Amino acid sequence: MGFWDKMLAIDRRWIFLFVGLSLLIPMSLGIETKLSISPETAGLFDVYENLPPGSKVLMSFDYDPPSAPELQPMADAAVKYAFMHDLKLIIMGLWPQGPLQAEISIQRALDSPELKDKEVEYGVDYVNLGFQAGNEFVIQRMGSDFREAFAMDIRGNRYEDIPILKNVKNFSNIDFAFNFSAGYPGTVEWVQVAVDRYDVVLGAGNTAVQAPLAYPYLGAGQLVGLLGGMRGGAEFEVATGFSAKATVFMLSQTFAHAIVILFIIVGNVAYAITGRGKSKLEADR
Amino acid sequence: MNFDIGIWIAAFLTLGIMSFLYKDNPWYKISEAIFIGLSAGYWFVSLFWQNLVSKLWDNLWPALDALFTRGEFTGGLLYLIAGILGLMMLMRLVPQIGWISRWPLALVVGATAGLQFINYLVSNGVIQVYNTITPLFGPVSEAGGIAPVTDVWHGLGNALILVGTFTGLVYFFFSKEHKGFFGGAARVGTWFLMITFGASFGYTVMSRMSLLIGRLDFLVNTWITGIFT
Amino acid sequence: MRREIPLIITAVVGIAFVIQYFIPHSPFDRFEQLFSDWFFIIAACAIWLGALNLLKLSIIKVQRQKKDWQYSVIVIVSWLTMAIAGFAGGRGFQTPGTAFDWLYVNIYTPLSATMFAILAFFVASASYRAFRARNVQATLLLVAGFLVMMGRVLFDDIFFAPLGWDFQPLSEISSFIMNYPNLAGQRAIMIGIALGTVSTALRIMLGIERSYLGGGD
Numbered sequence: 001m002g003f004w005d006k007m008l009a010i011d012r013r014w015i016f017l018f019v020g021l022s023l024l025i026p027m028s029l030g031i032e033t034k035l036s037i038s039p040e041t042a043g044l045f046d047v048y049e050n051l052p053p054g055s056k057v058l059m060s061f062d063y064d065p066p067s068a069p070e071l072q073p074m075a076d077a078a079v080k081y082a083f084m085h086d087l088k089l090i091i092m093g094l095w096p097q098g099p100l101q102a103e104i105s106i107q108r109a110l111d112s113p114e115l116k117d118k119e120v121e122y123g124v125d126y127v128n129l130g131f132q133a134g135n136e137f138v139i140q141r142m143g144s145d146f147r148e149a150f151a152m153d154i155r156g157n158r159y160e161d162i163p164i165l166k167n168v169k170n171f172s173n174i175d176f177a178f179n180f181s182a183g184y185p186g187t188v189e190w191v192q193v194a195v196d197r198y199d200v201v202l203g204a205g206n207t208a209v210q211a212p213l214a215y216p217y218l219g220a221g222q223l224v225g226l227l228g229g230m231r232g233g234a235e236f237e238v239a240t241g242f243s244a245k246a247t248v249f250m251l252s253q254t255f256a257h258a259i260v261i262l263f264i265i266v267g268n269v270a271y272a273i274t275g276r277g278k279s280k281l282e283a284d285r
Numbered sequence: 286m287n288f289d290i291g292i293w294i295a296a297f298l299t300l301g302i303m304s305f306l307y308k309d310n311p312w313y314k315i316s317e318a319i320f321i322g323l324s325a326g327y328w329f330v331s332l333f334w335q336n337l338v339s340k341l342w343d344n345l346w347p348a349l350d351a352l353f354t355r356g357e358f359t360g361g362l363l364y365l366i367a368g369i370l371g372l373m374m375l376m377r378l379v380p381q382i383g384w385i386s387r388w389p390l391a392l393v394v395g396a397t398a399g400l401q402f403i404n405y406l407v408s409n410g411v412i413q414v415y416n417t418i419t420p421l422f423g424p425v426s427e428a429g430g431i432a433p434v435t436d437v438w439h440g441l442g443n444a445l446i447l448v449g450t451f452t453g454l455v456y457f458f459f460s461k462e463h464k465g466f467f468g469g470a471a472r473v474g475t476w477f478l479m480i481t482f483g484a485s486f487g488y489t490v491m492s493r494m495s496l497l498i499g500r501l502d503f504l505v506n507t508w509i510t511g512i513f514t
Numbered sequence: 515m516r517r518e519i520p521l522i523i524t525a526v527v528g529i530a531f532v533i534q535y536f537i538p539h540s541p542f543d544r545f546e547q548l549f550s551d552w553f554f555i556i557a558a559c560a561i562w563l564g565a566l567n568l569l570k571l572s573i574i575k576v577q578r579q580k581k582d583w584q585y586s587v588i589v590i591v592s593w594l595t596m597a598i599a600g601f602a603g604g605r606g607f608q609t610p611g612t613a614f615d616w617l618y619v620n621i622y623t624p625l626s627a628t629m630f631a632i633l634a635f636f637v638a639s640a641s642y643r644a645f646r647a648r649n650v651q652a653t654l655l656l657v658a659g660f661l662v663m664m665g666r667v668l669f670d671d672i673f674f675a676p677l678g679w680d681f682q683p684l685s686e687i688s689s690f691i692m693n694y695p696n697l698a699g700q701r702a703i704m705i706g707i708a709l710g711t712v713s714t715a716l717r718i719m720l721g722i723e724r725s726y727l728g729g730g731d
C-alpha cells in the first residue's frame with residue numbers, strides 16, 4: 001500500500017488527536033490577539049454606542065449552556081457596556097436557561113474592576129423578567145403589553161412595583177432590542193414578530209451555525225447588525241473595549257481551522273494521486 | 286487543592302463522553318444513559334412547572350374557586366377545555382382510544398399553520414423580495430426605505446444579489462424542465478447555492494470548534510487548574 | 515366525526531390567528547391569547563408523552579433483561595432523580611442552591627455540552643473522508659468554505675499584518691461572500707420555504723391537507 005493509499009485509509013483517531021492538540025496548545029499559551037471588526041459587528045455597535053444614557057434596552061437571552069462558549073462572550077460585553085454607559089436593561093428569555101445565563105453576565109459585569117465604584121441597582125438600572133414559555137406567542141403578547149407576558153420578575157416582584165418598568169408598556173417604549181440566539185425560538189421569531197409587526201430596532205448575536213441564515217434579514221435592514229459565533233463575540237469584545245475569553249480563544253480557533261483545511265486538501269490530493277478520481281472521471285465519460 | 290465534587294463529577298462525565306472518540310466503552314455508555322435519563326426528567330419537570338402549573342393551574346384554580354365559592358362564571362373556566370385536551374393527548378399511550386389525541390393535535394397544527402402563514406409570508410416572502418429588487422445605481426429617495434446607491438461597487442453588489450436570488454429560485458422550480466435558457470439560469474443558481482452551502486459549512490466548523498473550546502476550557506482552566514490551586 | 519371535528523378545530527384556530535394579525539383588538543386578541551395558552555398546555559402533554567414512553571420502554575427492557583438492560587436501570591434512576599428533585603423544589607425549582615439546579619449545572623449541562631462538542635472531531639474526520647472536489651459545484655463549495663473559514667479567524671493577522679498591510683484580503687473576501695452570494699442563496703432558499711409554508715398552511719387550514727390526522731378512521 002503506497003503512502004497516499006495509507007493516507008486515505010488513516011485511522012480517524014489520528015485526526016481526532018490532531019484536532020485536539022490544535023485547540024489545546026494555543027489555549028494553554030493564553031495569547032490575546034488583535035482583531036479587525038467586520039461591517040456586521042460595526043453596524044450593530046454603531047447603533048448600540050449611539051444610544052443616549054437612560055435608553056431602555058431589551059435583552060433576550062435565547063440560549064442554553066451548551067451554546068455559551070459562542071454567545072456568553074458577546075452577552076458579557078453587551079451587559080458590561082450597558083452598565084458602564086447607563087443604559088437601562090430589561091432582560092428576559094424565551095429559553096428556560098436563558099435568564100440564568102443573563103445572571104452570569106450580570107455578576108461578571110458587577111465583579112469587574114471597571115464597575116467597582118459604580119452604583120448599579122436591581123430594579124432601577126436593570127431587571128430580569130425571567131423565562132416565559134410560549135415562543136413567538138410571548139413576543140406577540142409583548143407587542144400589546146409586557147405585563148401580559150411577564151406578570152412578575154425572576155425574583156417574584158410584581159411588574160407594577162419595578163421602577164425601571166414604570167413607563168414601559170410595550171415595544172414602543174423600548175429603544176433597542178438585543179437578541180442572543182442559539183436556535184428556535186430566537187432571532188427569526190424576533191424579526192418576524194417584533195421587527196416586522198412592531199418596528200423594533202433589533203441587533204442579534206447568533207451561534208455560527210445560525211448566522212449565515214440571518215444574512216437575508218441583515219441585508220433587508222430587519223437587523224441593524226449581526227454577531228456570528230465566537231468571532232462575532234470577540235469582535236464585539238474589542239469594539240466595546242472589554243477583551244476577554246473570546247479574544248483569547250481566537251488563536252485556538254485559527255489553528256483548528258488550519259488543521260481542518262489541511263486535512264481536506266491532503267484528502268483531495270491523496271484521492272487524485274491514487275487514481276480513484278481519474279478512474280471515476282473515465283467511467284463517467 | 287480546590288476540591289469541588291460538582292466539578293469532579295462534571296469532569297468525569299465530560300471525559301466519559303469524550304472516551305467514545307477512542308472507542309465505544311462502558312464509561313461512555315454510563316455517561317450516555319445518565320444524560321438520556323436526566324434530559325427526559327428535566328423536560329418532564331420543567332414543563333410541569335412552566336406550562337401546566339403556570340398556564341393551566343394558575344388560570345383554572347381561581348376560576349374554579351370563584352365558581353364553587355361565589356357561583357361566578359369567569360373566563361378562566363375555559364382553561365378546563367385545555368386541561369381536557371391535554372388529557373386527550375396523553376390517551377395516545379392507550380392504543381384502543383389513541384385516536385382521541387387527534388383533537389388536541391388539530392389545535393396545535395391549526396395554531397402553527399395560522400401563525401406561520403402570516404409570519405413567513407411577510408418576513409420571509411414579501412420583505413425579502415422587496416429588498417432584492419434594489420436600485421443598481423443612482424440617488425434614490427429614502428421614502429421607499431432603500432438607501433441611495435452612489436457607489437458603483439454597491440450597485441454591482443445589488444445586481445449580484447438580484448441575479449443570485451432569481452437564479453436560485455429558478456433552480457427550485459421543478460415544474461419546468463431545466464433546458465435551454467431556463468436550464469442555464471438554473472445552473473447559475475446552483476453555483477450561488479454551492480457558495481451558500483460552502484459558507485454554511487465554514488461557519489458550522491467554526492461553531493463546532495467553539496463548543497469544543499468551551500469544554501476544553503472547562504477541563505484545563507477549571508478542573509485541572511483547580512487541582513493545583 | 516373522528517376526522518371532521520379535528521378539521522373544524524384546525525380551521526377555526528388557524529383562521530383566528532390570521533384574523534388577529536389584521537384586527538389585533540378585542541375579541542380577536544383574546545382568542546389568540548387563549549389558543550396560544552392552550553397550545554402550550556397541549557405541547558407540554560405531548561412532551562410528557564415522550565418522557566413517560568421512555569420510562570415505560572426502559573422498565574420493559576429491565577423486566578425482560580434484554581441486551582444492555584443494566585444501562586436502562588441507570589436511565590430510570592437518572593430520570594427519577596431529576597424528576598423528584600424538580601418536584602420537591604416547587605415553583606423555584608431552578609433557583610441556584612436547589613438540588614435540581616445542582617444536577618442541572620454539574621451533570622446535565624456538562625453532558626449536553628460535551629455531546630455537541632465532540633461533533634467538532636467528527637466534522638473534521640468526515641470532511642477528510644468525504645469532501646472531494648469532483649466537479650465544478652463541489653469545488654465551488656469547497657473553495658467558498660475555505661475562504662470563509664480562513665477569513666473568520668486570524669490568518670490575515672498572522673500572514674499579512676507582519677508585511678505591514680492594513681488591508682485584510684481574507685476577511686474582505688469572507689465578508690463579500692457572506693454579504694453577497696451567500697445572502698442571495700439564503701434568500702432564494704428563504705423565499706422558496708416561505709412560499710411552501712404559506713401554501714401548506716393554507717391547505718391545512720382549508721382541510722385539503724389531512725396527513726397530520728394519521729391513517730385509519
